Amino acid sequence: MTSLDATTDVARRPFTGRRVRLGDLLLQGIAGIAALGTLVLVGLIAWKIIQGARLSISTFGISFVWHVAWDPVHGDFGAGSFLFGTMVTSFCALLIATPIALGIALFLSELAPRGIRGPVTALVETLAAIPSVVIGLWGLLVLAPVLRDHVDPALHSTLGFVPLFGKASYGSNVFTAIVVLTIMILPIIASISRELFLSVPGELKEGALGLGTTRWEMIRGVVFPYARGGVAAAMILGLGRAIGEAIAVALVIGSFTGISGNLFAPGNTLAAWIAQQYAGLSTPLATSSLMYMALILLVFSIIVNLVAQFIVRRAARRQGLSR
């Protein structure tokens, strides 16, 4: 009886009735809470990592970041060697990957004949989809022996006067990690850059070509300047990926704590070292020190993403103005 009353009541009301609003309130509320949940989640990640690292922070202070040590027996820990390894591997990988990725992006956006453009784009994206553990397995069992037997000695004998290219004895070394990271960030930078190059207005390109430039001059004079900000953001995102990659690097970099200028010696990175410790969390201080390293990684990743977003937004605004 009451329900019948309710329905007739609703039917008589204008359609801005309260029940209608209730549904809206509900959906907006639930969806809003979910969106708020994202912020809470990021905050929770930061808080939990800081909380876990507190013991190590109070023991070692800020000097943990550059202190070179990992001695569970004497309780002496520091992230210095891992931070060094992370810097070397990710910057070298970025240095190698960027020109190759730009070449791929130019090929896919400007040069490729129609018939092979689609398939090659799909293949490059497939390379990005291969899991890092598979790349690591391949790097460890296929790539590392090849590099050890052929590439490393060749580089050592031709460029050995540079201390970077020292004597190679193991297949698992910093150089192998650099190659693996290069392969992993290559498709990321390439596919973002491809989209940027495709977004360059056709009239600008045609204008340049109409003035008699060659295709390369058009690319250098029109495409690159137009996409400059975006390419920088793509590089930063690739760098972020390289800094955070744990599994593939853990498999191929060997395990060495200490600083060595030789690319052909084993090394380690922050992320890889955390991954290698998963079965051997010994003392609370060791666990806390790993958390401290995770905190360094977290800070890196947040900075990297904010800077990339800032560049993208600024570039988008500038392009909006110039149109």
Next chain:
Amino acid sequence: MSAADLSVLQRPNDRLRRRRLVNRGMELVAWLTAALAVLILGVVVFSVARRGWSALNLDFLTKSQLQFAPPNVKQGLANAFIGTFIVVGIATLMALPFGILIAIYVNEYAPKAIRSVVSLTLDVLAGVPAIVIGFFVFGLIVISHGQSAYAGGFALAVLMLPLVARSTIEVLALVPDSLREAALGVGAPRWRTTLGVVLPQTIGGVLTGATLAVARVAGETAPLLFTCSLVATGTHVDPSKPLQTVPLAIYQLSDSPEPADHARAWAAALVLILFILVVSLTARWLATRSRRKIAQASR
């Protein structure tokens, strides 16, 4: 005419020839880099396929791992396949509704300022290294409750969330406003417009995003190391205990000195790659279909 005049005329030609040469050279370099990318992919897939194929047999797919197996006993990774299915399933159940709701809020309700804050947060979340997310879940759940498939699934869900939310935001933005206006115009309330008119239009795109996210997290090892790795022997399906997963099995087997273990790691890698390829291709196909559908609806 004197000879000097002719040389003046020829100089621009020389320069043109050099410019064309540089152009040719750069085009060649671009072709070579693209060839290199395809070559790398080919070499990786070929090595995995060649080494994995010989170890891929019925026993591999149907038998489980044993802790201390005598060398002549046949082992497989059935437990890892089941475990990955369960852990990724848990992750999807958590991340999918949450992600869709976020996208609805961002696209249908949020004021502009909040929209940009949420999407920036999603970008930051997507950029957090997987190993850090695993370690976060370790601190949040594992320290107090121990490892479990739930903890592993939660870690993967954190990884999936920004992927699902972002792809859903993108497809929701594709739905033309005329549809929303039509629904609101015939008196439908906002929530019915969103759930009954806008969302069904995007179902293909949402599924595509979800499928790609599943393909992505199914291969993730790092979030599971600290949350779902200390696996007991034998096959069990109890998600309150840690379950073996395919990527973790590859990681552990690749560290082993036994060639037989390497063979199984390759076979597992082959299965994983095939799964990811099939799923991504299916998702792409769904994507083109749904985009066509939205385009038709907007006409």
